Amino acid sequence: xxxxxxxxxxxxxxxxxxxxxxxxxxxxxxxxxxxxxxxxxxxxxxxxxxxxxxxxxxxxxxxxxxxxxxxxxxxxxxxxxxxxxxxxxxxxxxxxxxxxxxxxxxxxxxxxxxxxxxxxxxxxxxxxxxxxxxxxxxxxxxxxxxxxxxxxxxxxxxxxxxxxxxxxxxxxxxxxxxxxxxxxxxxxxxxxxxxxxxxxxxxxxxxxxxxxxxxxxxxxxxxxxxxxxxxxxxxxxxxxxxxxxxxxxxxxxxxxxxxxxxxxxxxxxxxxxxxxxxxxxxxxxxxxxxxxxxxxxxxxxxxxxxxxxxxxxxxxxxxxxxxxxxxxxxxxxxxxxxxxxxxxxxxxxxxxxxxxxxxxxxxxxxxxxxxxxxxxxxxx
Numbered sequence: 001x002x003x004x005x006x007x008x009x010x011x012x013x014x015x016x017x018x019x020x021x022x023x024x025x026x027x028x029x030x031x032x033x034x035x036x037x038x039x040x041x042x043x044x045x046x047x048x049x050x051x052x053x054x055x056x057x058x059x060x061x062x063x064x065x066x067x068x069x070x071x072x073x074x075x076x077x078x079x080x081x082x083x084x085x086x087x088x089x090x091x092x093x094x095x096x097x098x099x100x101x102x103x104x105x106x107x108x109x110x111x112x113x114x115x116x117x118x119x120x121x122x123x124x125x126x127x128x129x130x131x132x133x134x135x136x137x138x139x140x141x142x143x144x145x146x147x148x149x150x151x152x153x154x155x156x157x158x159x160x161x162x163x164x165x166x167x168x169x170x171x172x173x174x175x176x177x178x179x180x181x182x183x184x185x186x187x188x189x190x191x192x193x194x195x196x197x198x199x200x201x202x203x204x205x206x207x208x209x210x211x212x213x214x215x216x217x218x219x220x221x222x223x224x225x226x227x228x229x230x231x232x233x234x235x236x237x238x239x240x241x242x243x244x245x246x247x248x249x250x251x252x253x254x255x256x257x258x259x260x261x262x263x264x265x266x267x268x269x270x271x272x273x274x275x276x277x278x279x280x281x282x283x284x285x286x287x288x289x290x291x292x293x294x295x296x297x298x299x300x301x302x303x304x305x306x307x308x309x310x311x312x313x314x315x316x317x318x319x320x321x322x323x324x325x326x327x328x329x330x331x332x333x334x335x336x337x338x339x340x341x342x343x344x345x346x347x348x349x350x351x352x353x354x355x356x357x358x359x360x361x362x363x364x365x366x367x368x369x370x371x372x373x374x375x376x377x378x379x380x
Contacts, residue, residue: 007225007365007368008361008362008364008365009361010225011221011222011224011225011361011364011365011368012221012356012359012361012364014040014217014220014221014224014225015213015217015218015221015278015356015359015364016356017036018033018036018138018212018213018217018220018221019140019211019212019213019217019354019355019356020211020356021211022140022208022209022210022211022212023138023139023140023209023212024057024058024139024140024141024142024209024249025055025056025057025058025116025118025139025246025247025249025250025253026055026056026057026114026116026117026118026247027209029140029209030118030138030139030246030247031119033138033139033220034050034119034121034138034244034246037121037138037220037224037244038050038121040224040227041121041123041224041227041242042123044123044224044227044228044231045125045231046123046124046125046227046231046242047123047124047125048121048122048123048124049121049122050119050120050121050122051119051120051122051257051258051261052117052118052119053117053118053119053120053246053247053253053254053257054111054112054114054115054116054117054118055111055114055116055117055118055246055247055250055253056107056110056111056114056116056247056250056251056253057116057142057204057250058141058142058203058204058249058250059107059141059249059250059251060142060200060201060203060204061110061204062094062098062104062106062107062110062251063098063106063196063200064197064200064201065094065106065109065110066091066094066095066098066106066166067091067095067162067166067193067196067197067200068091068197069087069088069090069091069094070087070088070091070092070095070165070166070169070170070190070193071190071193071194071197072087073085073086073087073088073089073091073169073173073186074088074169074173074183074186074187074189074190075187077173077176077183077186078183081173081176081177081180081183082177084173084183084186085170085173085174085176085177088166088169088170088173088186089170091166092166092167092170094106095163095166098251099163099290099291099322100289100290100291100292101292101330102252102294102322102326102327102330102331104251104252104253104256107250107251107253111253118139118246118247118250118253118254119246119254120243120244120245120246120254120257120258121138121243121244121246122241122242122243122258123227123241123242123243124239124240124241124242125230125231125239125240125242126234126235126238126239126240127239128235128236128237128238128239129237129239130237130238130239130270130379131238131239131241131265131266131268131269131270132235132238132239132240132241132269132270132272132375132378132379133241133243133265133266133269133270133271133272134223134226134227134240134241134242134243134272134274134371134375135223135242135243135244135245135255135258135271135272135273135274135324135325136216136219136220136222136223136244136245136273136274136275136324137216137219137220137244137245137246137247137248137249137254137255137275137324138216138217138220138244138245138246139212139216139245139246139247139248139249139250139254140209140210140211140212140215140216140217140249140354141209141210141212141215141249141350142203142204142207142208142209142210142249142350143203143207143208143209143210143350143351143352144199144200144202144203144207144350145199145202145203146158146199147349147350147351148351149348149351149353152344152345152349152350152351153344153345155320155321156290156319156320158192158196159290159320159321160290160291161192162192162193162196163290163291164192165189165190165191165192165193166193168186168189169186169189169190169193172185172186172189173186208352210350210351210352210354211352211354211355211356212354213278213348213354213355213356213357213358213359214276214277214278214279214346214347214348214349214354214358214359215275215276215346215348215349215350215354216248216274216275216276217278217356217359218276218277218278218279218359218363218364218367219274219275219276219277219278220244220274221278221364222274222277222338222364222367222368222371223242223244223274225364225368226242226368226371226372226375227242229368229372230372230375235375235379238379241265241269243258245258245324248323248324252322252323252324252326252327254324255324255327255328256327259327259328266328266333267331267333269333269334270300270334270375270378270379271325271328271333271334271335271336272335272336272337272338272371272374272375273323273324273325273328273335273336273337273338274337274338274339274367274371275323275324275325275337275338275339276339276340276346276347276349277338277339277340277363277364277366277367278340278347278358278359278360278363278364279340279342279346279347279348279358279359279360279363280340280341280342280346280347280363281314281340281341281342282313282338282339282340282363282366282367282370283308283313283314283315283316283338283339283340283341284304284305284307284308284313284314284315284316284336284337284338284370284374285315285316285317285318285323285325285336285337285338285339286301286304286305286315286316286317286336287317287318287329288317288318288319288322288323288325288326288329288337289319289322289326289329289330290319290320290321290322293317293319294326294329294330295329296325296328296329296333296334296335296336297332297333297334297335299334300334300335300336300378301336303374303377303378304336304374304377304378306377307370307373307374307376307377307378308370308373308374310373311366311369311370311373313366313370316341318337318339320345320346323337323339325337334378336374338367338370338371338374340363340367
């Protein structure tokens, strides 16, 4: 079934509606967006519910805590090297868990003190023994100095520098137990972390939530387009879950909540995540991760890649900020992402220019097509 101009306009209409106002985690804008998605899925015939959870306003606070422990350790070390080392080791372990292994200890700790709420919108259709999960996040993020289009190309290098700095600081302070002069080198090695801390605090103090048209109203539009298409084409033996996640931009909190509530379900599911498909070349992503690379289950990777090949869609890896699919890939589940990339990376990424007029209707149609093909290939 080929998409039509009418389909394209409908998909762009979803984008315009969602991106008409920012949708920061826990805000009224996010709640309105959740209601919009709930209404659309109900209209397609899905049984819909909201699953509520505590959230943070953005991903800044966990990393302020983590990097703050690292830099604090370099200062405390001048009074007590062992105590300074302890601070940096705690920060390094939290960073590994949060950013590389996808066990969000720092995020969950801070959520204990938060009163803000977000929710996942979960639509269910059919009843079978083969679960299929389609997901896209509906919240938008805050802008930041690092996401300015003039600087965003260096974001991966900044992220890698922060990781390397955290490791080197801990090594220097460990060696400083025997050679105290190395405390000065640890202080110098922490400079990237100081700079990132300043950027994160500036982000929270100065910047606002962005419209989030490409990231990720476009993904939700594709999600709804596929949901409507599948609703009219029942698949025997399948239970379909259409999940619009909240608080992805605060550290994939919505995805973690869904995975935790439905652990047995998702472990046996086919999971297709849709993120930023509205600008650039639509691609299938089968591996993600910042420093460590995590890939989908090999059998599913083969089926999804064949669907991409049949559609003329490139298969690639994504090695920057995580998506809702990254924790699932880390656990070896059957998960992929459908995303789009320009020659400079993700289009209009986390900045105020991420408005609906930049999203391409043909991109949305193509993404609906490739997701539908992956569904067919993976469930035969």
